[in-house]
Amino acid sequence: MKSAIGAPKSLRFLVMGRYLLLTILSAISVFPIIWLFLSSMKTQVDLLARPPVLFFKPTAQYYIYCLETGFFGSYFVNSLIVALFTTFFSIIIGGLGGYSLARLRFCGDKFMAFLILSFRMLPAVTLVIPMYLLARKFGLVNTKLSLIIAYVAFNLPFVTWMIRNYMDTIPVEVEEAAMTDGASRIYTLMRITLPLSLPGLFSTAIFCFLLSWNEFIFATSLTSSPKAQTFPVAVSGFIGCRGIAWSALAASTCIMLLPPLLFGIFAQRYIIRGFVPGAIK
Amino acid sequence: MKRVTAIKKTENFAEKHILIILLVPLLVTLCSVLLYPLGYSLVLSLCKWSIARPFLGKKFVGISQYIKAFKSGPFFIAIVNTFIFTGAAVSIQLVLGIGIALLLHGDFRGRGIFQTVLFIPVVLTPVGVGILWKILLSTDIGLFPYILSRMGFREISLLSNPLLAKLCIIMVDIWTETPFVFIIVLASLESLSLEPFEAAHIDGASRWQIFRYITLPLIKPLIMVVVLIRVMDVFRIFDTIYIMTGGGPGSATESVSTHTMRVMFQWFRTGYASALSFIILAIIVAMSLVLTKALRVEYLQVKR
Numbered sequence: 293m294k295s296a297i298g299a300p301k302s303l304r305f306l307v308m309g310r311y312l313l314l315t316i317l318s319a320i321s322v323f324p325i326i327w328l329f330l331s332s333m334k335t336q337v338d339l340l341a342r343p344p345v346l347f348f349k350p351t352a353q354y355y356i357y358c359l360e361t362g363f364f365g366s367y368f369v370n371s372l373i374v375a376l377f378t379t380f381f382s383i384i385i386g387g388l389g390g391y392s393l394a395r396l397r398f399c400g401d402k403f404m405a406f407l408i409l410s411f412r413m414l415p416a417v418t419l420v421i422p423m424y425l426l427a428r429k430f431g432l433v434n435t436k437l438s439l440i441i442a443y444v445a446f447n448l449p450f451v452t453w454m455i456r457n458y459m460d461t462i463p464v465e466v467e468e469a470a471m472t473d474g475a476s477r478i479y480t481l482m483r484i485t486l487p488l489s490l491p492g493l494f495s496t497a498i499f500c501f502l503l504s505w506n507e508f509i510f511a512t513s514l515t516s517s518p519k520a521q522t523f524p525v526a527v528s529g530f531i532g533c534r535g536i537a538w539s540a541l542a543a544s545t546c547i548m549l550l551p552p553l554l555f556g557i558f559a560q561r562y563i564i565r566g567f568v569p570g571a572i573k
Numbered sequence: 574m575k576r577v578t579a580i581k582k583t584e585n586f587a588e589k590h591i592l593i594i595l596l597v598p599l600l601v602t603l604c605s606v607l608l609y610p611l612g613y614s615l616v617l618s619l620c621k622w623s624i625a626r627p628f629l630g631k632k633f634v635g636i637s638q639y640i641k642a643f644k645s646g647p648f649f650i651a652i653v654n655t656f657i658f659t660g661a662a663v664s665i666q667l668v669l670g671i672g673i674a675l676l677l678h679g680d681f682r683g684r685g686i687f688q689t690v691l692f693i694p695v696v697l698t699p700v701g702v703g704i705l706w707k708i709l710l711s712t713d714i715g716l717f718p719y720i721l722s723r724m725g726f727r728e729i730s731l732l733s734n735p736l737l738a739k740l741c742i743i744m745v746d747i748w749t750e751t752p753f754v755f756i757i758v759l760a761s762l763e764s765l766s767l768e769p770f771e772a773a774h775i776d777g778a779s780r781w782q783i784f785r786y787i788t789l790p791l792i793k794p795l796i797m798v799v800v801l802i803r804v805m806d807v808f809r810i811f812d813t814i815y816i817m818t819g820g821g822p823g824s825a826t827e828s829v830s831t832h833t834m835r836v837m838f839q840w841f842r843t844g845y846a847s848a849l850s851f852i853i854l855a856i857i858v859a860m861s862l863v864l865t866k867a868l869r870v871e872y873l874q875v876k877r
Contacts, residue, residue, distance in 0.1 A: 389599025
């Protein structure tokens with residue numbers, strides 16, 4: 293009954309041809325990724341061949357290259373550390389603030405609007421420039437710390453907003469009931485609100501991690517060596533002015549896309565919650 | 574008696590004001606790592622400073638950097654390009670996203686798998702997306718130029734032709750972000766109650782009429798929000814352009830962000846770059862104000 297009930301009649305044949313269309317769209321969605329993977333398994337010769345080879349002897353040599361040259365060692369670890377710390381600090385600061393804004397109605401709303409707007413409206417460039425200059429000033433260029441600070445700064449409004457929306461769904465009555473029973477505010481927070489908000493916090497954490505992992509513009513501006521460079525920056529390094537190391541590029545990109553891909557497949561539910569603006573569940 | 578009251582009083586202070594106290598870390602952090610750098614940059618935009626030539630020092634020049642920006646040819650091209658990208662990408666994504674949402678709406682076998690597969694592009698690292706399309710589109714190893722050449726066209730790099738490069742950038746954004754649109758529209762569709770539809774059905778309305786006069790108006794608010802969000806996002810596009818074309822050929826795909834980054838990190842004209850970055854911010858703010866009014870967007874949906 294619910295099936296396509298709002299769809300116009302002219303789409304009815306689409307509904308019947310629904311599977312066909314969805315298959316075509318899925319193919320479009322997935323083909324580039326599969327092509328990337330195939331490309332990463334080709335030797336340089338096969339890769340540059342005209343016409344493009346469909347059947348080839350796969351080689352894992354470029355993945356081994358990535359492992360051997362310490363690609364994994366530094367860049368992957370950097371990305372991981374930065375993402376974890378960013379998520380940690382964002383959740384804590386944003387969590388406390390988000391809860392507060394959810395409960396503080398009279399002044400919370402205006403501030404919330406400001407937060408939402410600032411995340412969506414602020415171009416990364418506008419923050420990158422002063423971040424870079426201030427990093428130079430405080431001697432933080434090419435450190436993971438500078439990235440963590442930048443990411444927390446840039447993502448905090450959004451994280452706070454997400455958490456506030458989750459806190460909104462926890463009825464005040466539950467907290468009030470606990471407090472009438474004699475619990476202090478802090479106790480209520482820790483023992484009642486926190487457990488109830490865990491799914492929301494988890495969702496926000498995943499989103500935050502992804503934002504940090506996928507980030508490029510701050511990373512490329514604030515870092516200059518494997519000491520602090522993150523994976524996306526390292527991968528972009530294969531595109532040089534003298535030429536492009538296609539095979540290594542393909543292999544390293546596959547590695548880079550693995551975490552987001554896994555999150556996308558298995559944690560889809562949680563990520564989607566970050567898209568939908570609050571009111572729709 | 575007095576002592577008990579005194580203890581109660583201190584408890585009440587912390588308790589009563591805990592909400593404000595919880596807000597403090599957020600405010601402190603935002604002020605120090607968000608507002609302070611922005612303020613610093615704003616002041617800088619009023620100066621002429623080149624970090625490549627620090628011995629020249631910072632010179633306060635008022636708004637001359639902004640005036641220079643308005644007279645700048647390259648910046649103007651970047652703005653035009655960015656508006657083209659934004660307009661084309663958002664409008665196509667919207668139609669496509671609504672279409673996909675309609676396709677996925679309802680219960681049918683395999684729906685979950687389709688949804689997951691169609692969802693994937695949006696979570697991928699933009700740099701990665703740029704790379705995987707670069708692999709498909711550029712002449713060296715690209716599949717698409719080869720296919721086109723087989724179809725009779727001259728074999729050209731899709732990324733070396735000004736018009737085609739623009740189209741490719743737009744196409745990549747559509748590929749990547751349509752899932753964002755359809756997920757939200759789908760959620761919106763699923764939250765609709767059945768009554769209006771049942772009533773219309775009983776009244777003999779055709780499917781198309783139902784779609785046009787009931788479905789669309791009901792999901793319109795959310796669609797407007799999506800349009801607003803996407804416009805603000807596409808306008809700031811950077812990663813994919815940087816990877817795929819670097820702004821080229823020439824400045825065919827130069828966006829406002831890539832141009833400003835170039836001014837800052839290639840030409841080191843700090844004050845000017847700051848000014849540009851704030852002009853971009855101003856344009857986005859202006860656009861969202863206009864769109865909010867025009868589309869009647871509600872920022873906060875207060876569920877009380």
